[in-house]
Amino acid sequence: MDIIKRICNGKIVTPNEIIENGTIVIEGNTIVNIERNKISPVDLNDIDAAGMWVFPGLIDSHSDAIEQEIQPRPTSVMPVSSAFYELERKLAGQGITTMYHSLSLNYTESNGNWVRRNHNVEAIIKKILELTKEQSLIRNKIHLRYELRNIEGYPVVEELLKRNLIDQVSFMDHTPGKGQWHDIEIQKKKFMKQLNLTSEEADLHILELQHDTNLNFDAIKDLADLAYQMGIPLASHDDDTIEKIKMLETWKAAISEFPISLEIAEEARRRGFYVVVGAPNLLLGGSHNKNLSSFEAIQAGLVDILCSDYYPGSLLHGIFYLYNRGHDLVDAVKLATLNPAKSLGLADFTGSIEIGKRADILIIDDEKNQPKLHKTILDGEVIYQIQYRNLEKSIVK
Numbered sequence: 001m002d003i004i005k006r007i008c009n010g011k012i013v014t015p016n017e018i019i020e021n022g023t024i025v026i027e028g029n030t031i032v033n034i035e036r037n038k039i040s041p042v043d044l045n046d047i048d049a050a051g052m053w054v055f056p057g058l059i060d061s062h063s064d065a066i067e068q069e070i071q072p073r074p075t076s077v078m079p080v081s082s083a084f085y086e087l088e089r090k091l092a093g094q095g096i097t098t099m100y101h102s103l104s105l106n107y108t109e110s111n112g113n114w115v116r117r118n119h120n121v122e123a124i125i126k127k128i129l130e131l132t133k134e135q136s137l138i139r140n141k142i143h144l145r146y147e148l149r150n151i152e153g154y155p156v157v158e159e160l161l162k163r164n165l166i167d168q169v170s171f172m173d174h175t176p177g178k179g180q181w182h183d184i185e186i187q188k189k190k191f192m193k194q195l196n197l198t199s200e201e202a203d204l205h206i207l208e209l210q211h212d213t214n215l216n217f218d219a220i221k222d223l224a225d226l227a228y229q230m231g232i233p234l235a236s237h238d239d240d241t242i243e244k245i246k247m248l249e250t251w252k253a254a255i256s257e258f259p260i261s262l263e264i265a266e267e268a269r270r271r272g273f274y275v276v277v278g279a280p281n282l283l284l285g286g287s288h289n290k291n292l293s294s295f296e297a298i299q300a301g302l303v304d305i306l307c308s309d310y311y312p313g314s315l316l317h318g319i320f321y322l323y324n325r326g327h328d329l330v331d332a333v334k335l336a337t338l339n340p341a342k343s344l345g346l347a348d349f350t351g352s353i354e355i356g357k358r359a360d361i362l363i364i365d366d367e368k369n370q371p372k373l374h375k376t377i378l379d380g381e382v383i384y385q386i387q388y389r390n391l392e393k394s395i396v397k
Contacts, residue, residue: 007361008041010049013333015352026359029379034355049363056337056352057097057360057378058315061276061344062143062257062307066101071115080127088137092376092384095316097360098350100143100168101128105153118153125165137383141167148173148220161226168344169227170235170257171220224251233344242267255343260291265302274343275302278309279318298322305343306335320371
């Protein structure tokens, strides 16, 4: 018989309301009841959440933190197994119970970051899948990001799709003058800093990139069709024109990541796309390259999903950022839980605190408007817990 445990007396955020002093009853890995009465914990398996928030576990649809963990410096590449397990521990401590590890297929074997080269990406994905079969702390998924200028990467994407080794695919076009780099001067400054180029060298580099050949339309459509046939959600990245949104519709894409303006976000939403923005943008007060402000888009009611983009810790903080500025907490929580679950086909078993769903749950204290995660629960098991010291009561000798 499965062990029954309870999370007692918390402020439970459900898809429709906040239940004060509520209790969640868990049997095995499943929520079997949600009670509205305040009770006293009576069993060793009970958790007292008095005064704390009880959220669903966070679902991060887009984060390239795994790349930084594997290659923290341009010339330093860590073993994938070490990087993966270390990142998992961090993610559990940031409230992320389902992570779509975003790996970018950007380069051939002779250029670019090691972690984004074609066959390295393929090897990393296969290694992560191998590791998660052995053991895992959180629920791990693969989000393959494909740069359309990377023609040599086409067979890799095709194989990964056919073998059903990925859980989401997105198409990117970072050609200077397009998408997030519509302001070429911003990209030029980035190249000068990151690649240590002179102004003239950066101009030449931009010209070379602009003259690179993208995949032809039919080849892209074939990949989109394959993803659809395999049931793998397709996203588009940095959408910058209404014409592009219309084209995505014919590809049966469902997700528009980081549209560059309110106009594009509005059109994507009107056509039924899930619109994704980044939590770092939210916390920093705007885009690092002068594109759409996440806060502005959320205030306009044009956003469905908040992702961590490159900084996983921003997801939980982003929810409270919105709440502390008057945003409805139920809606803010959905941005990083139920809505991504719906867009990625997970909502039948996770993404919300409801009877019959998996017990993926966070217990959070927000004293002084600063969220502090106390426990992360996945499938009914505590996978992370921490107790902060009260230094005011400590005696220093």
